Amino acid sequence: MSFSPPTVFADGTALQSAQLEGNYQELRKYLHGSIVAGDVQASQWIDTRHIQPPAYEAYSAVQHGVSGHQGGSNSGMTRLTFCTKYLSGQGRSDSQAFHAIPGTAITVDLRRACTVAFHYWYEVEAGPDVSTGAGQVGQSSRQVWIAPYVGDVSTAYSSYRGHAQEAHNHSKGWSTTAGAGAAVPYTLGGAYQSQDGTLIYDAPNGRITFGLAAHSQIDRVAVVNWGVAIETFYL
Amino acid sequence: MSRITDGPVHDGDVLDAASLNDRFASYTQTDLNQFNHRDAAHDLPQFDAGGWLLTHAQSVQIGLNDWKHTTYVTVPGMTTMPAAAHPVEDGAGNPTVMSFGAGGLTIAVGEVFRAYWNLSVAPIGANWDTAGSLAYNLFQDGSLGSRPSSTWGGVWVTYLEWDVTDSSLTNWVPVFGQQDFTTVIGGKYGAPLANTRASAVFPADLTYANSPNGAYLPGTEIPSNFYFRGVSGAYFHAPASPITLYGLRVVIKGIMHPYSVGSTNYLVHDTVFSGYPSALWYNGGNLAVLKHLVQ
Numbered sequence: 001m002s003f004s005p006p007t008v009f010a011d012g013t014a015l016q017s018a019q020l021e022g023n024y025q026e027l028r029k030y031l032h033g034s035i036v037a038g039d040v041q042a043s044q045w046i047d048t049r050h051i052q053p054p055a056y057e058a059y060s061a062v063q064h065g066v067s068g069h070q071g072g073s074n075s076g077m078t079r080l081t082f083c084t085k086y087l088s089g090q091g092r093s094d095s096q097a098f099h100a101i102p103g104t105a106i107t108v109d110l111r112r113a114c115t116v117a118f119h120y121w122y123e124v125e126a127g128p129d130v131s132t133g134a135g136q137v138g139q140s141s142r143q144v145w146i147a148p149y150v151g152d153v154s155t156a157y158s159s160y161r162g163h164a165q166e167a168h169n170h171s172k173g174w175s176t177t178a179g180a181g182a183a184v185p186y187t188l189g190g191a192y193q194s195q196d197g198t199l200i201y202d203a204p205n206g207r208i209t210f211g212l213a214a215h216s217q218i219d220r221v222a223v224v225n226w227g228v229a230i231e232t233f234y235l
Numbered sequence: 236m237s238r239i240t241d242g243p244v245h246d247g248d249v250l251d252a253a254s255l256n257d258r259f260a261s262y263t264q265t266d267l268n269q270f271n272h273r274d275a276a277h278d279l280p281q282f283d284a285g286g287w288l289l290t291h292a293q294s295v296q297i298g299l300n301d302w303k304h305t306t307y308v309t310v311p312g313m314t315t316m317p318a319a320a321h322p323v324e325d326g327a328g329n330p331t332v333m334s335f336g337a338g339g340l341t342i343a344v345g346e347v348f349r350a351y352w353n354l355s356v357a358p359i360g361a362n363w364d365t366a367g368s369l370a371y372n373l374f375q376d377g378s379l380g381s382r383p384s385s386t387w388g389g390v391w392v393t394y395l396e397w398d399v400t401d402s403s404l405t406n407w408v409p410v411f412g413q414q415d416f417t418t419v420i421g422g423k424y425g426a427p428l429a430n431t432r433a434s435a436v437f438p439a440d441l442t443y444a445n446s447p448n449g450a451y452l453p454g455t456e457i458p459s460n461f462y463f464r465g466v467s468g469a470y471f472h473a474p475a476s477p478i479t480l481y482g483l484r485v486v487i488k489g490i491m492h493p494y495s496v497g498s499t500n501y502l503v504h505d506t507v508f509s510g511y512p513s514a515l516w517y518n519g520g521n522l523a524v525l526k527h528l529v530q
Contacts, residue, residue, distance in 0.1 A: 003262035009252040023259055030262065033280050037287075041268040050269070052278040066279050067288055093303065111279055115292045117525060143463060145302065162296040162519045165353055165465025172459065188443040190459040196467050198351035200294040200523045233289035233527065235282055 002039045003030040060106055062230055069108050072119070072229025079103055083124070083144050083214035083221040091129075091136030091217045098147065098156035098213040105211030106228045114234045116203050118148055118210040121196035122226040125186040128170035129219040137217045142169035144216040148199045156213035160199065167193035169218045203232070287528075291340055294523035295333045297485055298354055299326035301518055304463055310391075312362070312490050312513035314506045316424045317417040320396070320486035322407075323354065323517070332484040333522055337402045339479040342472065345530045350395060352435075352485050353467035354520030361389040361439035361490055364456070365509035369492035370439075374452050382444075382452040389439035389505060391489035391515050392416070394431070395470055398482040407484065409433065411472050416488050416504065421496055425503025435468030436502070439490045439513070463518070473529065485522060489515060 006026055007019040054065030062071030075081070081102045089095020104122070129142050147164035149156040156164075170191035172183040186192040199210070210230065214221070248254065261271065299308050310321045322330035342348045363370040363385030370389040374382040394413050400406035409415045412432030416425050441461055445454035468485075472478075490513060492505040 002265045003259070005256075005259040009255040011252045013252075015250075015255070020255070027259065027262060031281075035267065035281060036283055039265055039267050041266040045268045046272070046277065047269075049274045050272050050277050052275045066277060066282065112285075114285065115289055117292075117523075140462065141303075161302045162300050163353070163521045164302055164355070165467070166355060166463050168460065168462040168464065171462075184443065184459075188441070188459060190441050190461045193464055195353070195465040197353050197465075197521065198469075198523050199521075200292050200525070202292075233285065233292075234279060235285050235288035 003027060060108055062106070062108060066234075068114055068232035068234045069230050072106060072227060074227030075225045077225070081223045081226065083146070083216045083223060085129075085136070085216040085219055088215045091133075091142070091219070093137045093141065093217070096157050096215070098149070098153055098215045100149075100153045101146070101212045101214050101223060101226075104223070104226050104228055105209050106230055107207060107209040108230055108232065109207050110203055110205045110232065112205050112234045114203055114232045116201045116210070117231040118150075118199040118201060119196070119229040119231070120148060120212055120227065121194070122146060122212065123192070123194045123224050124167045125222045125224055126167040126169050126191040126193070127218045127220065128173045128182050128189070128191070130173045131219055139169065142218045143167065144214055144218050144221045146195070146212055146214050148197065149211055149213045150199070150201055151208060153211070153213050157215070163197055163199060164215070165193075165195045165197065167191060167221070289525065289527045290346060291526040292524070293333060294521060295331065296519060297323045297331040297352070297522050298517055298519040299324075302355070304357075304516075304518055307357070307516040307518050310487055310489070310515040310517070312508055313488060313504060314508065316504060316506060318424070318488060318504060320415060320488050323485045323487065323520070330484060332404060332482050333524065334402070334404065334482050335480050339402065339481045340526065341477055341479045342474050342526060343477050344474060345528060346526055347471055347473045347529045349525045350470045350483065350522065351467070352393070352395070352520060352522040353465055354393060354485065355463050355518040356391070356437060356466050357463040357516040358391060358437065358439045358461055359514055359516060360512045361385075362505060362508045362513050363389060363440065363442060365507050368507040368509070369494065369503070369505040376451045379451050382455070384444055384453060384456050385440070385442045386492070387438070387442075388492045389490050390436040390492070390502075391439055391487060392434050392436045392491050392502065393466060393468060393485055393487050394435070395433040395468075396484050396486050397480050399478060399480055402481045404482040407482075410470065411474070416491070416502065420494065420501050420503060423494060423503040425491065425494060425501045428500045428502060431502060433468065433470040434502070435466055436491070437464065437466040463516070483522065483524065485520075487515065487517075
């Protein structure tokens with residue numbers, strides 16, 4: 001409701017400092033978070049100049065404004081990263097471990113509880129993994145799953161494995177003739193994937209990290225390009 | 236929030252009740268506007284709690300949640316036309332849809348509705364090696380013979396349907412800007428690409444051929460294997476008049492192939508199949524939506 005001073009002064013009465021300060025105190029409270037929609041002129045009047053300009057937060061590469069955050073970071077063609085089965089269960093089928101994909105997380109400092117849209121994309125080249133060690137999955141099951149996580153990396157499995165998308169090991173293996181490398185390009189071997197996803201999350205205020213994690217049953221997977229971006233909505 | 240239209244107190248002014256009350260009167264009005272606000276006055280603390288800029292957000296898991304694919308849902312290649320779309324389901328015949336409740340979700344003018352989805356899919360072969368299939372391409376070299384190969388054009392398509400009738404969720408239709416691939420084009424069933432705004436496609440198979448290496452024909456077509464992979468799509472709609480949604484779901488059709496008539500490009504059903512297991516497996520995924528003001 002609109003501001004109403006606790007004291008309305010009347011002529012002929014003693015002016016007390018407590019009354020005056022009481023009015024100022026209530027005005028301070030009103031102006032700091034108590035204005036409601038009904039107090040504001042209904043027809044459009046506010047212009048961009050009336051809004052506090054957003055601040056650019058260099059570390060997380062986002063801008064933070066009145067309505068929330070917007071922005072993100074990407075590989076920039078030079079920040080190749082990786083997934084590997086040696087960090088997520090040695091390629092064994094009973095493993096449910098996910099490991100953080102280096103460099104692909106973004107941390108934001110939320111000033112208020114909000115709804116977050118975490119957008120991500122990546123390109124991977126998977127394998128070839130023709131290893132024969134005991135215990136690991138067979139060739140047809142050699143895949144890498146990439147899923148988002150919020151806060152702790154373990155949430156990639158516990159909460160968001162339904163978001164996981166995957167790529168398969170290079171089905172053609174290594175070249176057996178001169179010229180080291182995969183037998184055929186990754187695109188022809190079925191091991192190149194470009195994927196993306198969006199996670200909607202209701203977040204409390206405070207610092208929180210959104211990132212990508214992998215469960216790999218392939219020895220080496222190159223994440224050749226990637227990007228993570230945030231939209232947050234306070235309002 | 237600093238501009239006050241009342242004048243300041245000056246030396247010599249008489250202090251009385253009226254002059255004191257005027258100090259606070261500016262804020263008792265119910266139409267605070269530009270006269271009360273300086274530039275950059277509005278920051279987060281001045282705004283009430285959420286829900287008026289972002290007016291809705293929701294996500295739901297779709298498909299069969301078995302991420303390592305012990306089980307999966309199978310969609311056979313569609314041959315009977317016009318084909319019914321396959322709604323993404325949980326493996327027990329229950330479509331996994333996003334419901335907006337009995338009252339639905341209204342997208343007002345001035346709002347945008349955004350949807351994102353992904354799904355783990357495994358195309359397990361297509362129809363490239365059967366004469367008559369749109370994906371069948373025959374290299375001819377006169378007396379030297381011929382070599383069948385794939386156009387690499389065979390795809391499965393996922394797209395969005397919504398129910399704008401009622402909350403019984405029995406009246407699914409393609410979303411605005413999307414057709415259901417039942418338009419007849421040259422005896423085939425499909426849709427012009429201009430009407431596939433809510434579609435995401437992925438290859439139905441993967442083959443390649445080695446280079447001729449001194450011969451005139453390419454080498455024999457060699458199949459590769461995608462096994463499971465991800466497909467994802469995105470869609471937005473900013474309506475010209477309000478629309479109420481009761482449900483949203485992801486459906487699948489295939490096998491499709493690009494097709495052209497005149498100057499219009501289409502995506503049409505390719506119904507000629509080979510001995511290949513022309514089908515699709517899928518597991519789980521996610522469907523997420525946002526609705527917010529844009530003006």
